[in-house]
Structure formats: C-alpha cells, structure tokens
Amino acid sequence: MSASRLDATTRLRDPAARQRATAVLVAVVLLWPLLQLSEFQPARLLDAGNLQVMGSFLAGFLPPAVNAEFLALLMRATVETLAMATAGTALAWVLSLPFAFAMTQSLSVSRLGPARGMAAGRAVRGAVRGVLTLLRAIPEVVWALVLVRALGLGPAAGVLALAVTYAGMLGKVYAEILESGDTRSARALLEAGSGRRAALLYGLLPGAAQELVSYTVYRWECAVRASVVMGFVGAGGLGQLMDQSMKMLNGGEASVILATFLVLVLLADALSAGLRRVLA
Structure with a gap:
C-alpha cells in the first residue's frame, strides 16, 4: 500500500x-x-399468549365512545385538568422565583471579591438547595394522597401537590439555566454598582429567556400528565374519569380520554414552539 x-x-x-x-x-x-x-425481558412481549391478551385488551378500546353524556363529562374533566395543571404550574413558578434568585451564584455580590458575607452567602445557597431537594424528592402523587385527605376529593389537592413538587424542580433548573449562560454582563453590572435585580433582568435574562420559557412550558406539559395520574387518587380531572372508565371496563371511553390527552400534549408543543419564535 x-x-x-x-x-x-x-x-x-x-x-x-x-x-x-x-x-x-x-x-x-x-x-x-x-x-x-x-x-x-422484552422477549416475553412476543409470546403468543401475551400477544393475544394484549390484542384482546386493545380491541376493547374500539369503537370510541361518542355519546353526548360522556362527551360532556369529558369536556368538564379536560377543563378541570387544564385548570389544575395551569394553576399548579403558576403557583410553582411564583414559589420557585425567590429560590432560583437566591441560588444563582452569578448574582452573588460577595463573590466579586473578599467580603465578610461570602460564607453567609454559601450557607444561604446551601440551605436553599436543600429545601429544593426536599420539595422535588417527594413525588406529586404522594403529596396528592396526603392533601386529598386534608382537603377532600377534587382538584384543589392536585394544584397544591403540583405547586410543591414543581417549585423544587423549577427553582433548581432556573438557577442552572441562569448559571450556564454568559454571566459576564451580570458580573459587569454588579461590579459597576448595580443591584442584583438589575443584573438579573438586564444581564442574565436576555440570554436565557428562550430556554427558561421552553422549560416552563415543558413543566406545564408534565403537569398535565401528572394531573391525569393524580386523578387516580381522587384529585379530579381526566385521571379520575379514566379511573372510572377502566373500572367499568369501558374501553371506548378510555380511548377517547387517551386521544384527548394526546391533543393536549400536541397543544403544549405548539405553544412552546410559538413562544420560542416570539422570543427569538
């Protein structure tokens, strides 16, 4: 060669x-x-007996239920699910903002140079990180189980369960997004004597806005899915309607509920894409 x-x-x-x-x-x-x-053991899915059982189960989803009484219940449950997911995400967003603000090291004035407050700042950020870890460590369905017993059946328990868990998630990820971008503008503003809020608004947010919005919408989409799951423990919405349909062995109603859920996810994707184009 x-x-x-x-x-x-x-x-x-x-x-x-x-x-x-x-x-x-x-x-x-x-x-x-x-x-x-x-x-x-994925090979078990191809077993003849298992394929027959799955085929019989899926066949029960047809034909879809389209009677007026069920569609009215479906519409009400869909609105309830959207309200639960939106209110829970909004409340989580409000709760997460001070946590994210406190955790973002780029907004720490004491890190600009030797200062007596440096140790205190690290302690505060460590305590906030611990609180956020605790909030997101407990699944929202567990919070829903506890809150349903305190508040009774209905979406109120689901809203609070989502708010508590998602506040921990949003606060952590918001801080990480703000830290992962270009922080030189924020540092320059702080060194020039600007306040932390101005450094956040004019130094960090312009470069991180798209990613923050995209993640927030994604969390809202996750909240819609979680609202469905929490409905199985009495938090209302599509999940509770699905639970009732499955217990009654009404596959036609279940298929329509699943189709509705798919439409909600597609709408969330379209909303995220639209917001990113606006902020581009």
Whole structure:
C-alpha cells in the first residue's frame, strides 16, 4: 500500500474510536446486572399468549365512545385538568422565583471579591438547595394522597401537590439555566454598582429567556400528565374519569380520554414552539 493511501486511511480513522468502544463496553457491563435485577425481558412481549391478551385488551378500546353524556363529562374533566395543571404550574413558578434568585451564584455580590458575607452567602445557597431537594424528592402523587385527605376529593389537592413538587424542580433548573449562560454582563453590572435585580433582568435574562420559557412550558406539559395520574387518587380531572372508565371496563371511553390527552400534549408543543419564535 502506498504512503498516500496510508495517510488517507489514517485521516479517515476516528481518533476517539477506542475510547468510544471502551465506554460502550463499560456501559453494557454496568447496565446488564441492572436489567437482570429489574427483570427486563422484552422477549416475553412476543409470546403468543401475551400477544393475544394484549390484542384482546386493545380491541376493547374500539369503537370510541361518542355519546353526548360522556362527551360532556369529558369536556368538564379536560377543563378541570387544564385548570389544575395551569394553576399548579403558576403557583410553582411564583414559589420557585425567590429560590432560583437566591441560588444563582452569578448574582452573588460577595463573590466579586473578599467580603465578610461570602460564607453567609454559601450557607444561604446551601440551605436553599436543600429545601429544593426536599420539595422535588417527594413525588406529586404522594403529596396528592396526603392533601386529598386534608382537603377532600377534587382538584384543589392536585394544584397544591403540583405547586410543591414543581417549585423544587423549577427553582433548581432556573438557577442552572441562569448559571450556564454568559454571566459576564451580570458580573459587569454588579461590579459597576448595580443591584442584583438589575443584573438579573438586564444581564442574565436576555440570554436565557428562550430556554427558561421552553422549560416552563415543558413543566406545564408534565403537569398535565401528572394531573391525569393524580386523578387516580381522587384529585379530579381526566385521571379520575379514566379511573372510572377502566373500572367499568369501558374501553371506548378510555380511548377517547387517551386521544384527548394526546391533543393536549400536541397543544403544549405548539405553544412552546410559538413562544420560542416570539422570543427569538
């Protein structure tokens, strides 16, 4: 083989191929025991008996229920789910803002130079991080179970459950988004004597607005899904209607509820894309 061909082969060879192959091998070695512990056996889905059972179950979803009485209940449950998800996300957003503001290191005046408040600032950020971890560590369905017993059946328990859990998620991610962008403008404003709020509004938000809005809409979409799940524990909405339909073995109603849920997710995607175009 000529020297030119050797040079061409060397240029085409991936210099990181060995590292990637090693990483894949290590991942497989670590993942395999976890798959065994979780009893992950996808081949069982292709078993003739299991395919027959799944086929019979899915066949029960047809034809869809389109009677006027059910559609009226569906409309009411859909509005209730949207109200629960929107109110819960809005309340979580309000609760998360001071947490995110306190956690963002780029807005810390004490980090600009030697100051007596540096240790206190680290302690405050550590305490806020601990509170956010506690809020998001408990799933919203658990909060819903507790709050349903305190407030009774209905969407109020779902709203508070979403607000508590999602406040922890939003506060953490908001702070990370603000930190991951270009923080030089905020630092320059603080060094010039500007306040922390002005540094946030004019230094950090312009570059992070799209990502913040996109994540907020995504959390709202997750809240819609969570509202459906919480309906199974008595928090109202589409979940409670789905629970009733499944208990009555009414697959036609369940299929319409699932289709409604799909439409809500598509609307959330369209809303996110529209907001990103506006902020672009």
